[in-house]
Amino acid sequence: MTAAGSGVTVVQACVLSLLVFTGASQFALVGALAAGGNPLTAAAGAFFLGVRNAFYGLRLSQLLALPRAVRPFAAQWVIDETTAVALAQPTRRSARIGFTVTGLSLYLLWNLTTLLGALGAQAIGDTDAWGLDAAGPAVFLALLAPMLRTTTERAVAGLAVLLGLGLLPVLPAGAPVLVAALAAPAVLFLEGRRKGTPRDAAHDDHAEGEGR
């Protein structure tokens, strides 16, 4: 969708969807490359966005109890949507079915959409005239919105926006986003120093959705 017009070819867009298959990372990579970023800086930003999938994998690993030989194949489908569907199922059997059906249908749909989007964008030429340069940030905003549940998330988001925009004129393309990622440990550190009473600690665990 946003790939064309940013120096990424149709083939490259399709390979990205086939091999990376985690939307936010793909958009981040294409955006950073379009801005003229160094390839490894761009890849680092995309990688950090993908780190959350490791934690989804931890939950799914216990829930699905997949044989070891199957795990390398199942891994590619460990994303937001499959995790959400699998975790919502009452039994192991239905969790496995939910994970497989969601994974397969999203994988096919996502790759088909990428191909059609890349071909379509190539056909219409100037993607900016069609407002397609707003699709990337809209996708990020839509992914971000449900995460802004507590003050902590909002503080991290606010600080990251300031860092990302403030450093844009002075750092090479792609680097400001990586520095903005430091908003997460920075806010956690400040929160840890400010709090520490038992009541607040209990509140933290609750906000996280799990006790320890």
Place this chain on the structure above:
Amino acid sequence: MNTWIAIGATALGCYAVKLIGLLVPAGTLERPLVRRLAALLPVALLAALTAQQTFADGHRLVLDARLAGIAAAAVALVLRAPFLLVVAAAVIVTAGVRAMGG
């Protein structure tokens, strides 16, 4: 060539973290601080990316039609519109403002 390097590195890295989650013994990464950080990292990255791709023009910050598009997306999100509608709102409003010379 640079693009292929970036694609290769991203594909390897993103697949590796997915696989690690399925392979490591439960509990290894379950320390509360690590979990908190993993939950907050995407928040920071997505917020910075949203802001940059709305305001950035190379190394300059500008106000243009994209801001109207993102504002429309934000309204759609507040109204709990589905994902594709949110993105469509941003694209259509941005194109509309641009067509009017904005």
